[in-house]
Amino acid sequence: MNSTHRHEDAWVExxxxxxxxxxxxxxxxxxACVLAPARMAISTDTLVEGVDFxxxxxxxxxxxxxxxxxxLSDLAAMGARPESFLLxxxxxxxxxxxxxxxVLGGMHALSSKERLGLLGGDLTxxxxxxxxxxIVGRQENEPLLRSGGSPGDLLFISGPLGGPAxxxxxxxxxxxxxxxxxxxxxxxxxxxxxDRFFRPPSQxxxxxxxxxxxxxxxCMDISDGLAKDLGRLCxxxxxxxxxxxxxxxxxxxxxxxxRRAAVETAIKGGEEQILLFAVxxxxxxxxxxxxxxxxxxxxxxxxxxxxxxxxxxxxxxLAEPGFDHFLA
Amino acid sequence: MNSTHRHEDAWVExxxxxxxxxxxxxxxxxxACVLAPARMAISTDTLVEGVDFxxxxxxxxxxxxxxxxxxLSDLAAMGARPESFLLxxxxxxxxxxxxxxxVLGGMHALSSKERLGLLGGDLTxxxxxxxxxxIVGRQENEPLLRSGGSPGDLLFISGPLGGPAxxxxxxxxxxxxxxxxxxxxxxxxxxxxxDRFFRPPSQxxxxxxxxxxxxxxxCMDISDGLAKDLGRLCxxxxxxxxxxxxxxxxxxxxxxxxRRAAVETAIKGGEEQILLFAVxxxxxxxxxxxxxxxxxxxxxxxxxxxxxxxxxxxxxxLAEPGFDHFLA
Numbered sequence: 001m002n003s004t005h006r007h008e009d010a011w012v013e014x015x016x017x018x019x020x021x022x023x024x025x026x027x028x029x030x031x032a033c034v035l036a037p038a039r040m041a042i043s044t045d046t047l048v049e050g051v052d053f054x055x056x057x058x059x060x061x062x063x064x065x066x067x068x069x070x071x072l073s074d075l076a077a078m079g080a081r082p083e084s085f086l087l088x089x090x091x092x093x094x095x096x097x098x099x100x101x102x103v104l105g106g107m108h109a110l111s112s113k114e115r116l117g118l119l120g121g122d123l124t125x126x127x128x129x130x131x132x133x134x135i136v137g138r139q140e141n142e143p144l145l146r147s148g149g150s151p152g153d154l155l156f157i158s159g160p161l162g163g164p165a166x167x168x169x170x171x172x173x174x175x176x177x178x179x180x181x182x183x184x185x186x187x188x189x190x191x192x193x194x195d196r197f198f199r200p201p202s203q204x205x206x207x208x209x210x211x212x213x214x215x216x217x218x219c220m221d222i223s224d225g226l227a228k229d230l231g232r233l234c235x236x237x238x239x240x241x242x243x244x245x246x247x248x249x250x251x252x253x254x255x256x257x258x259r260r261a262a263v264e265t266a267i268k269g270g271e272e273q274i275l276l277f278a279v280x281x282x283x284x285x286x287x288x289x290x291x292x293x294x295x296x297x298x299x300x301x302x303x304x305x306x307x308x309x310x311x312x313x314x315x316x317x318l319a320e321p322g323f324d325h326f327l328a
Numbered sequence: 329m330n331s332t333h334r335h336e337d338a339w340v341e342x343x344x345x346x347x348x349x350x351x352x353x354x355x356x357x358x359x360a361c362v363l364a365p366a367r368m369a370i371s372t373d374t375l376v377e378g379v380d381f382x383x384x385x386x387x388x389x390x391x392x393x394x395x396x397x398x399x400l401s402d403l404a405a406m407g408a409r410p411e412s413f414l415l416x417x418x419x420x421x422x423x424x425x426x427x428x429x430x431v432l433g434g435m436h437a438l439s440s441k442e443r444l445g446l447l448g449g450d451l452t453x454x455x456x457x458x459x460x461x462x463i464v465g466r467q468e469n470e471p472l473l474r475s476g477g478s479p480g481d482l483l484f485i486s487g488p489l490g491g492p493a494x495x496x497x498x499x500x501x502x503x504x505x506x507x508x509x510x511x512x513x514x515x516x517x518x519x520x521x522x523d524r525f526f527r528p529p530s531q532x533x534x535x536x537x538x539x540x541x542x543x544x545x546x547c548m549d550i551s552d553g554l555a556k557d558l559g560r561l562c563x564x565x566x567x568x569x570x571x572x573x574x575x576x577x578x579x580x581x582x583x584x585x586x587r588r589a590a591v592e593t594a595i596k597g598g599e600e601q602i603l604l605f606a607v608x609x610x611x612x613x614x615x616x617x618x619x620x621x622x623x624x625x626x627x628x629x630x631x632x633x634x635x636x637x638x639x640x641x642x643x644x645x646l647a648e649p650g651f652d653h654f655l656a
Contacts, residue, residue, distance in 0.1 A: 006425050011451050014429070015415070018436050023412055023445035033414075033447040035464070038366030044414045044450050044462060051453045084351055086361075086372045087343070088460055097334055101342070108346050117351035119361040122372050123339050125379045127455040132416055134372060134462040136363070 008224075009232070026143050029236070031077035031220055032135075039139040041080035045071045046088075049128035058177035060099050061106025062198035065182060067131035068107045069200050070223070072114065073273040076203035077221035079144040079211025080137035084117040087133055090126025103131065109182035114204070141211035144219035144277065149237030151302040153217050153278035156287070156294045158206055161226060162262060163251030165269020167197035193253030200273030205291040210277060215286050219277035225270045226297075227318055230306055233276060243267070243298040243318070245310045267308075267318070336552075337560070354471050357564070359405035359548055360463075367467040369408035373399045374416075377456035386505035388427050389434025390526035393510060395459035396435050397528050398551070400442065401601040404531035405549035407472040407539025408465035412445040415461055418454030431459065437510035442532070469539035472547035472605065477565030479630040481545050481606035484615070484622045486534055489554060490590060491579030493597020495525035521581030528601030533619040538605060543614050547605035553598045554625075555646055558634055561604060571595070571626040571646070573638045595636075595646070 006014065016028055026034035032043035047067045049055055068085070075082045087107075091100055111118070119136065170193070177194040179186065185195045203221065210216040218237050222229045226243075234241050245263055254262040278300055279287065287294055298309070306318040334342065344356055354362035360371035375395045377383055396413070403410045415435075419428055439446070447464065498521070505522040507514065513523045531549065538544040546565050550557045554571070562569050573591055582590040606628055607615065615622055626637070634646040 005421075008451055011428075015432060015446070015449075018432060019439070019446035021445075022447060024447050028446055028448040030448075035366075035368070035412075035447070038363075038368065040363070040366065040368065042414065042447060042462075042464070044416055044448065046416050046418065046450050046452050046460070048418060048452055048454045050455060084363075086370065086462060088372055088374050090374065090376060090458075093333075100339075104343060104346060111347070117349075118343065118347040118356055119350060119352050119363070119370060120356040120358075120372065121343075122374050122460075123336055124374050124376055126376045126458070127378060130418075130454070130458070132374070132450075132460050134370075134414060136370070 026145065030146050031074040032080060034078065034139045034143050041075055041078050041137045041139045041143065042134065043071060043074040044132065044134040045074060046130060046132035048130045054171060055129060056176065057171045058194070058198055059180040060102035061109070061182065062177060062180040063131065064103040064106030065110050065180070066198040066200070067133055068110050069202070070273055071133045071135040073200055073203050073221045073223070075135055075137040076207035077144060077219055077275055078139065079141055079207045079219070080139045081208060082114060082116060082135055082137040082204060084119045085133050085135040086119050087121035088124070089121070090124045090130040092127060093125065095129065106180065106182060142214065144207065144211055144216050146218055146220045146233050146236035149218035149233065149239060149278040149300050151239050151300050152281055153300040154281060154284055154296055155241060155243070155276070155278050155298045155300065157222070157226070157249070157274055157276050157297050158203060158292055158294055159201055159272070159274040160249040160251040161266035161272060162254045162269045163193055163196040164271035165265050166251065166253045167194050168271065170194060171197070189253065193251070196251070196253065197271065201292070203273070203275050206275055209291055213286050215279060215283060216277040217280055219275060222272040222274055222276050223270060225268045226272070226276065227267050227306060229276060234300070234304070234306065237300065240301045240303040241298055241306045242301050242315070243306060243308050245308055247295065247297045249295045354473065358474050359402040360408060362406065362467050362471050369403055369406050369465045369467045369471065370462060371399060371402040372460065372462040373402060374458060374460035376458045382499060383457060384504065385499045386522070386526055387508040388430035389437070389510065390505060390508040391459065392431040392434030393438050393508070394526040394528070395461055396438050398601055399461045399463040401528055401531050401549045401551070403463055403465040404535035405472060405547055405603055406467065407469055407535045407547070408467045409536060410442060410444060410463055410465040410532060412447045413461050413463040414447050415449035416452070417449070418452045418458040420455060421453065423457065434508065434510060470542065472535065472539055472544055474546055474548045474561050474564035477546035477561065477567060477606040477628050479567050479628050480609055481628040482609060482612055482624055483569060483604070483606050483626045483628065485550070485554070485577070485602055485604050485625050486531060486620050486622055487529055487600070487602040488577040488579040489594035489600060490582045490597045491521055491524040492599035493593050494579065494581045495522050496599065498522060499525070517581065521579070524579070524581065525599065529620070531601070531603050534603055537619055541614050543607060543611060544605040545608055547603060550600040550602055550604050551598060553596045554600070554604065555595050555634060557604060562628070562632070562634065565628065568629045568631040569626055569634045570629050570643070571634060571636050573636055575623065575625045577623045
């Protein structure tokens with residue numbers, strides 16, 4: 001940790017303080033903003049070569065898919081219905097055109113599936129490949145905010161944890177995703193794990209379900225790890241949280257790790273792009289109709305901070321954060 | 329020209345063809361899209377270190393100012409009123425926090441002046457500094473499109489040409505802008521020229537004026553040079569254009585160049601961020617009330633392509649394009 005550099009959340013606070021209150025119905029600090037009067041939800045997310053991916057990690061289609069999927073996940077976390085997007089693409093002079101064509105092809109396949117329109121964008125030279133998307137959706141129901149949770153609310157996540165972090169380790173050790181089919185993940189377990197990194201499961205139907213039923217007291221997507229993002233949810237909801245270690249669903253790709261390491265990966269690994277939300281006690285019955293399997297992992301508690309209730313019944317405070325772009 | 333690489337407009341066409349018609353009232357291919365039903369105009373533009381600027385060319389405030397100003401210019405070209413924006417900022421680990429704080433400071437000064445709200449954004453590590461903005465505005469009047477011009481329409485621009493291109497040459501030769509005051513440009517001529525590169529004159533009032541009065545048959549902002557952008561305006565309006573060389577207003581910063589070179593810089597230099605528009609003959613009277621000085625530089629003509637009417641009365645075809653990110 002370098003004390004001369006602000007960490008990511010401190011930068012966000014610096015910028016929010018500089019600009020002051022936003023004119024939007026929902027301003028900066030949540031997964032998307034919501035603009036009145038048309039109730040459009042807008043969010044932006046960028047992938048940068050050498051930071052978020054390596055050029056040779058996977059077929060270029062996978063990169064196009066992931067760049068759009070990461071943005072879809074932000075709108076899903078608001079309960080908004082994605083409709084269209086703007087695309088900024090940058091790449092260096094030496095790159096073959098076919099690489100960019102294939103990035104676009106992978107993005108277009110997902111865009112078609114989700115029936116999104118392209119609104120515009122920008123093309124530029126850049127020192128490495130970068131894909132930046134601004135996604136626009138319709139907020140048909142009250143937005144799912146990070147704030148609104150209360151002590152006692154039950155915490156849920158919408159999928160197993162740790163797969164993307166385990167895949168990242170494998171990519172960094174030289175393993176590669178050899179094929180990417182927009183329609184289906186590979187069957188072979190290691191390739192499936194690597195594929196998961198580029199293919200977060202769609203959260204759109206779940207987000208709309210939660211917003212329609214007013215089922216969640218607060219919600220966000222996990223992109224920087226459960227620990228860090230739950231910290232943000234708790235800060236916005238002015239409470240703490242307790243996670244039950246035994247309740248954490250682990251990605252099958254963690255099967256090779258010992259239990260302790262697997263739990264650590266599950267708690268701290270980033271790039272999950274699944275939803276984390278809380279439900280008032282007694283309201284959890286309506287989750288039976290949710291469009292994807294859900295996992296209860298703990299609850300909101302009074303006070304501050306996150307504690308882990310481990311298998312032996314001991315409670316320990318979770319001190320370490322998850323991924324931070326500016327401390328990595 | 330490298331035949332294995334698509335040029336910028338060909339990439340735009342490739343992407344537009346891949347996605348097909350846009351759901352927006354105005355889709356990709358103009359300076360911004362316009363979304364029904366709230367008639368929001370949205371556009372995005374990115375500046376990349378080593379491509380669009382050097383880190384040591386100017387005080388960081390100048391970069392923040394320019395990144396936002398370039399986006400404002402795109403909305404001005406639609407006649408939209410900018411209201412808010414999303415900000416994506418990327419920078420490498422070694423950069424001092426104060427550099428980014430100063431970029432934000434310069435951007436915030438312009439944002440305050442134009443009364444813009446910050447909606448959200450994304451912060452990321454990147455190999456170099458990059459600033460990407462998605463700007464959102466209100467389209468209160470019919471949008472000013474690139475299409476709609478007809479042969480005979482008079483062509484206008486909203487300021488002298490060639491300053492930013494001349495400044496770019498000087499930056500590349502090692503000259504530097506030593507101070508940047510968001511409120512005022514420097515008086516010294518060379519510093520004033522370098523400042524102009526980072527401080528395009530605001531076109532918002534002019535864009536709204538043209539849209540309110542329905543004064544322009546077509547309009548766009550000049551960002552890649554008069555020659556190239558006029559070519560795009562002509563293509564969208566299905567006509568050609570004739571430029572009168574003697575009518576071209578030259579930036580005072582070109583005074584040191586011989587006439588021939590200065591005209592070439594004026595025609596081909598990029599980064600102008602002023603408006604180029606056409607007016608039906610007989611309608612030009614209403615331009616007397618325009619909020620900025622305007623310059624009539626030629627007219628739209630039947631057919632294709634751009635020709636120059638030079639001082640001796642000779643007409644010659646303009647073959648060469650202006651700036652292209654992917655051929656540079």
